[in-house]
Amino acid sequence: MDNVASLMHGFSVAISFHHIALMIAGVLLGILVGVLPGLGAPNGVSLMLPLTFSMDPVSAIILLTSLYWGALFGGSTTSILFNIPGEPSSVATTFDGHPMAKQGKATEALSLAFLSAGFGALAGVILITVLSSWVAGFALRFSSPEFFAVYFITFASFIGLGGASPFKTIVAMCVGFSLASIGMDTVSGSVRLTFGFDVLLAGVSFLIAVIGLFGVGELLLTMEDGLSFRGIAAKVRLGDVLRTAAKLPRYWLALLRSAAIGIWMGITPGGPTAASFLSYAMAKRSSRNPEKFGKGEPEGVISPETADHAAGSAAMLPMLALGIPGSATAAVMMGGLMIWGLNPGPTLFTDRPDFVWGLIASMYLGNIVAVITVLATVPLFASILRIPFSIIGPLIIVVCFIGAYTVAGKPFDLWIALAFGIVGYAFKKLDYPIAPMILAMVIGDKAEDAFRQSMIFSQGSLSIFWSNALVSTLMGIGLMLLFMPLIGATIRRMRGQAVSRTA
């Protein structure tokens, strides 16, 4: 109960006119940053960092975290409306969110996304409040083999996902893996696959890939279909937002499952992107009508959004308690903590309780402020879809390329984005799934590092993945997910034979 008392103290620190104003400013800025593809939350936070030097740490972190929440919300907006994920973690939201928008249900999709995101974030914060000390100790048990096992679960859950053939999924994943290995390699310290081009030293950013594959690729497809955006007839009423909110409790199971996945991935730290993918995969797998996924199933919006935000807020815990950033944005904020004169680590909770609990309290408030703010913008964003495609199409292209340039300020990235646009178009035409490729690009190099570190630990023996209860359980879950479709198919076939025999 100590934590609750501390939290109340935190609220007394966080609730002030000044702080609430900072939250609203942060959220609005964040939405802007999130809506523009390429200019993601990490960039936004590092752009704001110099402004915080003169602030006191509590106000500074409130501004930065609010910007982060805003960016996470803004990222989903473009995913749903234009099939262009503003943030890598909202890629999975495009799968069902955009089809919903096309069917004229943009308001519903946006409201569902924001509400479930808010739910996920609050679940993450509640966990931080209640379990901070226990979780900090648990995360210390993770070493390279455990990290690899977590990534393995995510990959395995995708291979048997259905939609495309498992073979095509594996091909897409392998393309992603090779793209992820471009650049300097941590384990050997040598440069790989740059072919002597200096611009490739830092690797190919998956943000650029996402912009190309989804943004540019989608526009190519739309143009082929004739210059029109379906869903123009969408009616926009504030009442729809409330009606959707009333429907939300029906999806309680998806909400709880996704929040759990998100929290888990935020702590371990698999990150929000991996969390949203895994959550989408699990939703589809456990659904009674998996064939509806990808065609505008509300659960396909709720699951990735909840997990994304739950992971985003849970990722703050390892940052505060252990000094390990759970996401790229958390890494930037950690740099900020050091500049403000704080040492992230196990003793931050005892050294600076006013800061830590002020921050945690601001996470409750910030998310509530964010949900209200973004819900108010839903009609505004949804009405963008009424603009004729011949106007909005070229604008999207411009925004995509500006976004691609902002990621690292390299003109070469524009060509990469264009190339990915063509790849995205080809993938769609040939029915290869794009998501596994993105997934492999985002966590492929981390998985590779973890695997090779494990091999150094064990001096080349695979038995390290079964060396303790934790890693064995994780690997077991991964293998089960990998082979479940196979087992399922076999059972169905046997049952089918049984049925035909009796018939």
Place this chain on the structure above:
Amino acid sequence: MKQFALTAALTAAFALGGGATAQAWQPTGPIEFVVTSGPGGGTDNFARVIQSIISKHKLVEQSIVVVNKGGGSGAEGYLQGKAGKGDAHKVIFGTNNAYLLPYVAKLAFSKSDLTPVAALALDEFLLWVNGSAPYNDAKSYIDAVKAKPGFKMAGSQSKDTDQTLTVMIQEATGAKWIYVPFQGGSAAATQLAGGHVDSNTNNPNENVGQWKAGQVKPLCVFSPVRLAKSEPVFGGKGWGDIPTCKESGIPIESFQMPRTVWLPADVPADAVKFYEGVLEKVSQTPEWQEFVTRTAQTARFMKGQELADFVAKDEAANKKVFEAEGWVVK
């Protein structure tokens, strides 16, 4: 009279001329701070603290933009220096990577693409073990490593400072570790705190959080003299109470990493002077002293010949290890 007029004219001309040369270089547009690490890394903090001090004390009129170019262990940032040849509005923040990286990785830049400006601090390296390990001094730990193979040393990256130091310790003592490279110092710190590896050679700032909590403990510091006295961090011990590795029986005189600042090649000498002046003023501010103390680095401002000598010595010592280990790329 004519004579006098001429002299006066000459004097005036000289005065004007002299004035022109004293009119030192000034930035004419926004200055870009290129950071050779990702956001949140040690070099990133170094650059951003300097940025905050400059803006607080208004040491530079123009605005300063910090950009992170951390790809390829920082090579991306140094390549910016190469691309910005002659551009004195690009200031590159790094470590000894600036001159060591071209040895171990095939990269399209060399030391001659950069103009050294200054070093502001030396970051220290310590030998750390898990807080519950049975060793209380470096000697007993080294003896244990010698007695049984299979001890693991964590560090950040490969063929970088941590691995170089590990090799140096191995050569100096005859002990042998399995070196496990991680993404960065914070990962190496948590791996040690969680007991997954036996030791690391992190900088003070990378392990201080875990030390405060008693999850890790320092055995010795690779510095010629003990660190500056500080507040006690854990169990009544502070940074100044840690013995040097030399006095604990590891015959390594010193291993320190300079925090360096560079300009691209072919910039005006006055521009170098300008930044030297600004950075020297930064190094004298209380905010800088506070930063150095908090991160337990050793404050040492170096420029000109002193810096060149330091670089030459550091380069030679590291090159020896690279060659012996076969890391040098052709």
